[in-house]
Amino acid sequence: MPTELPIACSLSASELPERLAEMADLGRAALIDAERSGTHATLRFRHGDDTRERLAAIVAAEARCCAFLDMTLHDGDALVLTISGPADAGPVLDELVSAFAGTPSR
Numbered sequence: 596m597p598t599e600l601p602i603a604c605s606l607s608a609s610e611l612p613e614r615l616a617e618m619a620d621l622g623r624a625a626l627i628d629a630e631r632s633g634t635h636a637t638l639r640f641r642h643g644d645d646t647r648e649r650l651a652a653i654v655a656a657e658a659r660c661c662a663f664l665d666m667t668l669h670d671g672d673a674l675v676l677t678i679s680g681p682a683d684a685g686p687v688l689d690e691l692v693s694a695f696a697g698t699p700s701r
Contacts, residue, residue: 604660604661604687610660614653614656614657614660614694615690615694617649617653618653618691618694618695619694619695619697621640621646621649621650621653621695622694622695622696622697623697624643624646625640625641625643625646625674626638626639626640626641626695626696627639627640627641627673629692629695629696631688631689631692633685634679634680634681634682634684634685634688635677635678635679635688636677636678636679636688636691636692637675637676637677637678638675638676638677638678638692638695639673639674639675639676640673640674640675640676641673641674642673642674646674647668647670647674650668650674650676651668654666654667654668654676657691661687663680663681663684664678664679664680664684664687664688665677665678665679665680666678678691678692
């Protein structure tokens with residue numbers, strides 16, 4: 596029987612605002628659009644000098660602190676970041692999309 600990972604972030608109280616600020620900075624520089632539906636979000640970013648590297652670093656960092664999320668980065672006309680998680684992860688998805696979009700999640 597598969598065991599679901601807990602919906603918990605391992606970032607400290609001081610690390611979380613830094614990570615969200617990093618996402619907001621990248622979003623201001625390159626976010627084209629974001630769509631959120633159910634347990635899935637799709638964010639599209641303009642290609643730039645270091646956009647892919649910054650996104651890849653965020654994906655790797657999030658994989659360590661929020662293992663319950665599935666984050667995938669695809670190249671194409673735009674850089675596409677897909678994020679999905681279990682049904683209970685909705686608030687976390689909202690927070691991530693809001694961070695990249697530069698809008699408060701609350």
